[in-house]
Amino acid sequence: MAPSGHAVNETGNGFIDGTHSALLRHVHDIREQCVDGSPRAAVIPCFDAFVGEMTVHFGHEELILRASGFAGWEEHAEQHQTLGRQVGRLVDYLRECDVSREFLCTVAGTLDHALSQHEIKHDGAYAALLRASPAPEQGADLIAWTPGFETGVEPIDAQHRELAGLVNELHRLAAGVHDRAEAMVLLERVGHHVRAHFDAEERVMRAASPARCVSHAASHTQMLGQFDAMCGQVASGVVPLEVAVRDFLRFWLMDHILVCDRPHFLVMGLVRPPEAVV
Ligand SMILES: [Fe+2]
Ligand SMILES: [Fe+2]
Ligand SMILES: [Fe+2]
Ligand SMILES: [Fe+2]
Structure with missing residues (x-):
């Protein structure tokens, strides 16, 4: 169970799963900051850092999917782009407008929900493929040159x-x-x-x-x-x-x-x- 309370399935790739957990922890921390009443000026850089971390994750994930032979990697990259645009617009709004503490809490909750839904629905689409491709046996070369x-x-x-x-x-x-x-x-x-x-x-x-x-x-x-x-x-x-x-x-x-x-x-x-x- 992720810190936010959403159940996110493991994909079978430890790197993707590790960064999923880190992202959910990050957005959970932001939610707590907002609930605790941290000033907007202190919370905005955290939202910005979250967007940066999410963008890096998307790039890493797309590369792993492409190199693993997941046929739907381009469609998945488009889903990342859409989510990235939506999240980016929300955070831009927070930066430009003097919003209330309640609104900050609402945005943090929205990001948490949107990210969790992506990981559950869309990332679940490739999990079977990654789980089916076993890592090399112990002692064997990770990359066998051909x-x-x-x-x-x-x-x-x-x-x-x-x-x-x-x-x-x-x-x-x-x-x-x-x-x-x-x-x-x-x-x-x-x-x-x-x-x-x-x-x-x-x-x-x-x-x-x-x-x-x-x-x-x-x-x-x-x-x-x-x-x-x-x-x-x-x-x-x-x-x-x-x-x-x-x-x-x-x-x-x-x-x-x-x-x-x-x-x-x-x-x-x-x-x-x-x-x-x-
Ligand atoms: Fe090159
Ligand atoms: Fe992901
Ligand atoms: Fe994804
Ligand atoms: Fe090269």
Whole structure:
């Protein structure tokens, strides 16, 4: 049972479930602040932070769904957009108008209800798929490299293989009870490697097609934001590192290679077409 009293089913993905719980705790805290009579000026930043946290969650969830092969991920992303617009309008109104304490309480209750309903009704639509895709067995690689990951540009493929290897190593370290500090250092190292990789990839793309490089660099910026947000959630205890690696980071890297990189390299003629991949 969530803190707000709404029963929200688990989706089978620990990262999504952890961030769902954190969001519901957050909105519950805001409701309590409003009921306790906190001044509007003190509560508004909390509403803003909640909207930011919800937006980050939506982006993470959409990426996991896309990388998991959920056919309805685009429709789900539209539901996120609608909910995000509705919530954003409400919070804008609070910021711009001198509303009463009762109205603040009403808005907090509305956000709680809207979010819970989304998690119960819409997020429930993909739960069966995620529950049916088991995590790798203990000791097995989290990301098993296959030729289907290759872009055909050897330096880029080498970096992708290295990143997959680091994520696999991080998965093993994070699962160990005594290796947390070491695992956190490795997570930071993964972040450095990711940044260096994105820079290298943009140099290759810019040389081949400056126009395409602009949109690709924008997707790198978005992915870095998602990676950094995940690190923040781990650091603040919202999600354990082991869960973040297993249920978010592996999808993040697969999405980067298969959804972001391969189609762009293919269009630029730098990648073998899928039928040529053995
Ligand atoms: Fe969600
Ligand atoms: Fe959702
Ligand atoms: Fe890449
Ligand atoms: Fe890329």
